[in-house]
Amino acid sequence: MAKDYKQLIKNLDPAKIPQHIGIIMDGNGRWAKKRMQPRLFGHRAGAKAIRKVVELGVELKLKIITFYAFSTENWTRPADEVNGLLKLLIEYLTDEIPELNAQNIFVDFIGSEAGLDEDYLATIHSLAAQTHQNTGMKVNIAFNYGGRLEIIEAIKKLKPDEIEKLNPDNFGDYLYTAGQPDPDLIIRTSGEYRLSNFLIWQAAYSEIYITDTLWPDFDKIAFLNALLDFQSRKRRFGGIG
Ligand code: IPE
Numbered sequence: 001m002a003k004d005y006k007q008l009i010k011n012l013d014p015a016k017i018p019q020h021i022g023i024i025m026d027g028n029g030r031w032a033k034k035r036m037q038p039r040l041f042g043h044r045a046g047a048k049a050i051r052k053v054v055e056l057g058v059e060l061k062l063k064i065i066t067f068y069a070f071s072t073e074n075w076t077r078p079a080d081e082v083n084g085l086l087k088l089l090i091e092y093l094t095d096e097i098p099e100l101n102a103q104n105i106f107v108d109f110i111g112s113e114a115g116l117d118e119d120y121l122a123t124i125h126s127l128a129a130q131t132h133q134n135t136g137m138k139v140n141i142a143f144n145y146g147g148r149l150e151i152i153e154a155i156k157k158l159k160p161d162e163i164e165k166l167n168p169d170n171f172g173d174y175l176y177t178a179g180q181p182d183p184d185l186i187i188r189t190s191g192e193y194r195l196s197n198f199l200i201w202q203a204a205y206s207e208i209y210i211t212d213t214l215w216p217d218f219d220k221i222a223f224l225n226a227l228l229d230f231q232s233r234k235r236r237f238g239g240i241g
């Protein structure tokens with residue numbers, strides 16, 4: 001693995017590293033099922049996979065990684081799975097904060113706060129705040145995130161004079177990702193060919209990379225392969241390139 005890894009890193013063009021990558025971390029349930037384990041076993045393994053991806057992101061000097069952790073539609077899952085996922089988010093952050101600080105990573109949440117338990121929100125925000133002195137890579141955790149709801153919440157914030165001035169270039173200023181570049185690349189694991197309501201406004205011109213690898217198995221080599229594939233694309237943005 002070490003040799004492959006070095007070779008793959010060498011093949012990357014440092015001038016074409018994406019600024020922002022969005023990751024749809026899918027396949028935890030299937031990973032657990034293959035091992036005849038409960039779904040939460042897969043979610044725990046999935047949480048562990050995040051660290052390696054973050055490490056490589058720092059090494060490659062990415063600006064932002066957005067991890068899709070829990071969608072506005074995921075509330076429809078059985079209560080024990082939902083509760084397990086909510087608990088896991090707190091456990092994950094609590095365990096990872098020393099490492100995130102060691103790597104100078106700023107953690108933030110994107111998603112809706114509507115209807116969420118206030119104590120829960122206060123807990124996750126105070127955990128993220130422990131990284132807010134950091135100046136390096138930004139990690140967005142998309143939690144209770146839905147692209148359609150994000151757009152509706154943005155519209156509801158608009159004042160009449162802002163509506164007047166609205167255009168495709170400034171609408172992003174009202175989204176959860178205000179001030180951040182759109183994702184250059186969106187990675188989805190587990191072989192599903194859909195966005196599932198992830199960054200639907202911001203992904204207008206994102207390159208999309210889908211791998212059959214299930215999220216808990218996604219490692220640095222898998223990440224490098226996604227980046228190399230991205231670097232082989234010709235982005236045209238509607239022009240003739
Ligand atoms: C992704 O894994 C994690 C979340 C959606 C929270 P899944 O739980 O969707 O795993 P599969 O798709 O059932 O394998």
Ligand code: IPE
Nearest residue numbers: 024025026068069070071196
């Ligand atoms: C998308 O995965 C949401 C997250 C990864 C958090 P899902 O497993 O919820 O998506 P669908 O249901 O297959 O579209």
Ligand code: MG
Nearest residue numbers: 026027028029
């Ligand atoms: Mg899934």
